[in-house]
Amino acid sequence: MKKYVLKRVLISAVTVLVILLVLFLMLELMPGSPFNDEKLTEAQKIVINAKYGLDKPILVRFGNYIASMLSGDFGVSYTISKNTPITTLLESRLPISLRLGGQAILIGTLIGLILGIVAALKHNTIYDTITTVISVIGVSLPSYVFAMALIYFLGFQWKWFPLLYQMKSPVFSSIMPTISLCMFTIATVARFTRTEMLEVLGSDYMLLAESKGINSFHLIFRHALRNALIPIITVLAPLVVGLMTGSLVIEKLFSIPGIGSLLVSAIQSNDYNVVVALSFIYSVMYIGIMLVVDILYGVIDPRIRLAKGDEHE
């Protein structure tokens, strides 16, 4: 087990390093500069380059770069909001995005689980069909389509919810964004729960438990669901990816001041410090979650640990 965890941690660390290297090289090789104002003279450009430390040798800069990135110092924004440290920009935005993502994944998982369990218990009935339809639609349509449908009907025509995110009412105005974000989660979780539950329900130990006369509540929640839930941890990684990409669009559509919309505007205005910082944050979050998932999986299901140990020897 120790060896397994150590291996996962090492790979994650190397991945972070590789990302840092790529990000750094990108900065070096990228065409265009935030200082392409024609009014700047050569002398002024040299002064600016010195101010931002762009005149030192490459290796020194890479060293500095790693140190500053890991300590959370991402530099200043060049164009979006001039000379503001990116940490300040993130301070107010990161919590909003995290909350939205958290809401979406919690609600999505809950609804998905319920749908999946109901579909498996009532296999081949109308409930099962409804769940299947929901899950196929949920993985087939991009989250922005749901968002636009909600905006048009609930927001614009019937005026139930505000069209845009409001700082005054962070919960109420985040209902529509959350719904559009969690559709993908609902679909994925429902689909997976259904398959796993069906498999567990058909197993011999369930037959044994049932013939022992255990009541159906215990049967479903204690015996079936627990085992069915183990593999669901594996879909967490794609879910997180879905949420990340989804959040870019959703935050833009509802003008939510989170990191997703910041990334979009940073790309569009060529503000590379911000893009790099956000790419780094997204990567670290993703790698962190993948690491936790891998280790959790090993802890919960010894079969995986053994199988993976064999595979990587």
Added chain:
Amino acid sequence: MSNVEFEFAPDDFQRVGEEKISKVDETYASQSYWRDIFSRFKKNKGAMIGIICIFLVLLMAVFGPLMTEHTFDSQIISHQNLAPRVPGLEKLGIMDGSEKMHTSKGSITQNKYLSEDATNETGLEKVYYWFGTDVLGRDIFTRTWTGTRISLYIALVAVIVDMCFGMIYGLISGYFGGKVDMILQRFSEILNGIPTLVIVTLLILIIRPGLMTITIAIAITGWIGMSRIARAQVLKLKEQEFILASKTLGAKDLFIIFREILPNIFGQLIVMSMFSIPNAIFTEAFLAFIGLGVPQPLASLGSLISDAFKSMTTHPYMIVFPVMVLAIVMLSFNLMADGLRDAFDPKMKEM
């Protein structure tokens, strides 16, 4: 213990009826592997609908833009914001060129093709736009099907990347094992640790947004899932007797990989590559939506939806058709992939 005597009365027994009589085993004609798969696939209603829809969309993507006199970038200034109007259907009262406008005084229905009084002519009486026109006076029908071409191109790229790169990567990694496997696996694990979103974002910083960027992004990350499946399948097969037999007969490594192992796992690989199609189309549609897709005046489904969203509250019809086509394409590929998976291996679990 006391013995109780039982007497059976005639009505204690009942006839079981026709349906409970066990049938004589039927013998089926032997079928080849691919025939078997095909017949299972044919029985799957969803998958058949999916494949028919894909075929229709493909036809429309090829011939749709040729069916009108417009091109995707031709614009007629006087034909701005016209609602869909289809000959034939207009007599039924749907898609007759009228649209509901929401104004401050309430909503009114107006038809820009026909003038209110008979004396005036709009000059549009004989003009038909099947899907309407956009704010710049371009034909949405032509643009939608031109945009579909891009989605289908992306689908093709995804499959090619899977087949050419992911498959071979996985086969080599799984077959040779040892150090080769170690290095290849660490490499793909590290690459897999970087979110696709980040890779695309960074690519867009170096190269201009466009079809090339998206193609490269898919080429960089699209193959990892495939290589894993291929490797896992090879690991399952490579210790089996028929491989050993082939080796004993002096077969070369490449021969074993491509002639002995590949045909046995090809089914799973096809299924896997079908699953990567919706993902790739998704990525393109998403990038186009935030304005990082193909540059104007080119159209892709994502960019059409994004453009139409800006005038969604006044002209909702503009958004309907691109969304519908995108939904149909995505649904069909998903249904087809599901059907293929079930056909190839009814026991194969959801991936």
